[in-house]
Each structure stands twice: as structure tokens, then as C-alpha cells.
Amino acid sequence: MTDVDRVPSWPELILLMCFGESEEPSFTGVVEVDDRYEDEDTGEGAPRRLLRVHKSGPRYRVETLDGELVHIQGADRGWTFHPGSDTPGLIKIDDEYTGHSYDYAIARPNPTRWRGNDFTTPTGPAVSTTYLGRAAWQVEIAPPPHKPVSITLVIDAATGMQLRWGSDEFGDVFRWTDIDHGVELADDLFTWDGPFHFAYSDPDELPDDIQEMVERGDAERREKVAALQLPDISVRLSASPEVFNVGDDGSFHAMFDLSGYLVVERRPHSTGAWEDDDPRGYEMWTDGPWDWRMRLSDEIDPEQLDAIRGQLARLS
Structure with a gap:
């Protein structure tokens, strides 16, 4: 576990965020996200929304507080749901991010996230703090040259989970409002056995079992077309x-x-x-x-x- 009596360096915090130091406990929580960051050019979308998250290791399930599914992330694939549709898009899991505003709050970042100068460099050492009753580290992240203010990052001292990312001037991109660690979560929370459509950019990226299903479906369709004459x-x-x-x-x-x-x-x-x-x-x-x-x-x-x-x- 992280020694909270010693201030970790920034490289140490990056390793903690990206990989953790021990098995990550499962949890259920609520995160507030700012959806305007999904389209920085227009700012369109609901300014803020609360999402309920169930997470077990790299797997997670995102829902609205009313129980409407938003995303399911399994071990090797994910399903993204769109409002009003019960048929999600199946996506490949080749990295931790699905392109949504809640990604950085839930998934561990890739170390390459901290390259360059776009909110990647702290202004000073981390400061010990407490967030939702848990020991945490707070770091001020310097802005890139084209942005006006720094960002406050709060990191769980034990798990490396990012608990808050935002600024007092412009608000939070995300912040957790409730977390219950150590809960038991059923495996069926992290899979989907209903209908779906493919959201893969490359058919060769399909998991083997899905590829076999597609090939069977194509063969059945060819037989039906031939039977029509x-x-x-x-x-x-x-x-x-x-x-x-x-x-x-x-x-x-x-x-x-x-x-x-x-x-x-x-x-x-x-x-x-x-x-x-x-x-x-x-x-x-x-x-x-x-x-x-x-x-x-x-x-x-x-x-x-x-x-x-x-x-x-x-x-x-």
C-alpha cells in the first residue's frame, strides 16, 4: 500500500494511477460528469449528469440513476448504449477509453496519457488530503500554453483511482460523489447477451467467438438468398x-x-x-x-x- 506519510513523486503517482499497487477492490459509486467535454467545439449536451458505476477490476457497468444502461465494459469487449435504444454497439477493448466523458473517472489511464503538455505536468508536489473519507493525494496540474487555468487532480492513495479532475473556475470534468468499496458484484453485470450491432472500424478486430457468429450468419444469409432464386x-x-x-x-x-x-x-x-x-x-x-x-x-x-x-x- 502507498505510504501516506511520505509524499510520492509525480512518476510514482503516474504508476499508481495506471497500474495500482495491489488488487483493485470492487466498488459501486456515483460519479458526476460534465458532458460538454464530449464536444468542446459546440459545448452541446447536458452540462452535467450523475452516473452510477459498478466496477470490478478492468470491468465496469455505467447506468443513469434511473437504471438506464450507458455502457458495459467486459474483459475483452464493451457495449455502448445510446439514449432510447436497447441495442448497443459492440466495441473492441484495445485500450481503456471509449470516447465518453466518464472514461477518465472509471478506467485506469494508459501511461502515454501523461506525454506532451496537455495537463500532464504538476505545478508542485502532491498534498495529502481526504476525499469521501479515504486518504488521497491532491495535485495541481499545469495547463498547456493555450489554456488559462490549472486543473486539480485528486488520487485515491490506496488504489490510484482518480477521484476528481477539475478547476474552481470552470468546474469539474468529473468528480465522484459516492463510493462503496469492497462490494460483491455478480459477473453478469459485465456482459450483454441481447441483440447488438457492430461498432468496429475493422472486422478483423472482432473477438473469435463473435467472428464465428458473424461467419455463421453470413453463411445462413447466403443460403437464404440462393433459395429465393x-x-x-x-x-x-x-x-x-x-x-x-x-x-x-x-x-x-x-x-x-x-x-x-x-x-x-x-x-x-x-x-x-x-x-x-x-x-x-x-x-x-x-x-x-x-x-x-x-x-x-x-x-x-x-x-x-x-x-x-x-x-x-x-x-x-
């Missing part, structure tokens, strides 16, 4: 010329854009409306057990509708 559709396209150059001798350079398209949908016959509320015009009909609807691009003459329907008839 959709025919090739032949249509006549029309386009007006776009003339780029014309010479006095009758020479010219022109383009005819024939990039037409056809949107076709089929569903089992129903008296209800189609699921989406698309305001664009569709040709709709029923043939046997199926309802159909079709939309043509401007390049396709609507007089071809019957011919196109005839080519699709064998699917009914």
Missing part, C-alpha cells in the same frame, strides 16, 4: 445527354448516365401497412400468398412495370 431483370433505360465539349466542326464529348435501379420487396400477404413509413411512391400488388411493392428510379419508364412484374411472377 431471384431472376435477372431486364429493363430499358433512358437518359438525357450531358455534353462536356462541342466543336465547330460537329465533334462533341457527352455522357449518358444509365445508372438506374429497381427496389423490390415481398412479404407474406397481410392487411396491415408495410413496416416502414417510406413517403416515396411504390407500385403495390398481391399475387397469391405474397404482397409485393416496387419502386423505380427515374431512369426507368413506368410503362415497363407490367413487364417487370411478369419477370417476377415465377417467384409467387
Whole structure:
């Protein structure tokens, strides 16, 4: 444990914040964050909000005080929820940060966080203090040249957890308002078994089990598409010329854009409306057990509708 009778150096505090000195106790707490820091250019977003956090080692779960999920961080993946949606985005865990205002309050920082001059250098030695009843170290962090004031950083002396980051002039980026250490937290708090979408920038980064699930889904989809036996559709396209150059001798350079398209949908016959509320015009009909609807691009003459329907008839 950290010797609170001896003032640690700044490099020692960085090691404490990044790695700790012993097994990190699990805890449940409430953190106040300033969401304006998610968009420094516009300052948009709710100025402040309180979030309940359950944390066990590197895993954590973030909720609103009403119990609405915000983020779940597992051992090797995370799920980020957006307001009003029950389907989170699955993200890779390649570092501790998910791009949200609460990251620095919850996750241990990477040592590279303290490179450069953007609030990385203390103005003096740490000062012993108490925060939420726990021994802590308070450090004033010098601003970079383009910012006006220093930042106060409060660090838990035992765990290295960042307890407050802010200034009296501009308020806190985050500060913990309640922490209950040593609570037992169930493993299912840190996983999600419901539907999700992929928020990965690179599909190769998917965990092995998720990659296998994606490949199975792709194979099943290919089988379903093959079973449909959709025919090739032949249509006549029309386009007006776009003339780029014309010479006095009758020479010219022109383009005819024939990039037409056809949107076709089929569903089992129903008296209800189609699921989406698309305001664009569709040709709709029923043939046997199926309802159909079709939309043509401007390049396709609507007089071809019957011919196109005839080519699709064998699917009914």
C-alpha cells in the first residue's frame, strides 16, 4: 500500500494511477460528469449528469440513476448504449477509453496519457488530503500554453483511482460523489447477451467467438438468398445527354448516365401497412400468398412495370 506519510513523486503517482499497487477492490459509486467535454467545439449536451458505476477490476457497468444502461465494459469487449435504444454497439477493448466523458473517472489511464503538455505536468508536489473519507493525494496540474487555468487532480492513495479532475473556475470534468468499496458484484453485470450491432472500424478486430457468429450468419444469409432464386431483370433505360465539349466542326464529348435501379420487396400477404413509413411512391400488388411493392428510379419508364412484374411472377 502507498505510504501516506511520505509524499510520492509525480512518476510514482503516474504508476499508481495506471497500474495500482495491489488488487483493485470492487466498488459501486456515483460519479458526476460534465458532458460538454464530449464536444468542446459546440459545448452541446447536458452540462452535467450523475452516473452510477459498478466496477470490478478492468470491468465496469455505467447506468443513469434511473437504471438506464450507458455502457458495459467486459474483459475483452464493451457495449455502448445510446439514449432510447436497447441495442448497443459492440466495441473492441484495445485500450481503456471509449470516447465518453466518464472514461477518465472509471478506467485506469494508459501511461502515454501523461506525454506532451496537455495537463500532464504538476505545478508542485502532491498534498495529502481526504476525499469521501479515504486518504488521497491532491495535485495541481499545469495547463498547456493555450489554456488559462490549472486543473486539480485528486488520487485515491490506496488504489490510484482518480477521484476528481477539475478547476474552481470552470468546474469539474468529473468528480465522484459516492463510493462503496469492497462490494460483491455478480459477473453478469459485465456482459450483454441481447441483440447488438457492430461498432468496429475493422472486422478483423472482432473477438473469435463473435467472428464465428458473424461467419455463421453470413453463411445462413447466403443460403437464404440462393433459395429465393431471384431472376435477372431486364429493363430499358433512358437518359438525357450531358455534353462536356462541342466543336465547330460537329465533334462533341457527352455522357449518358444509365445508372438506374429497381427496389423490390415481398412479404407474406397481410392487411396491415408495410413496416416502414417510406413517403416515396411504390407500385403495390398481391399475387397469391405474397404482397409485393416496387419502386423505380427515374431512369426507368413506368410503362415497363407490367413487364417487370411478369419477370417476377415465377417467384409467387
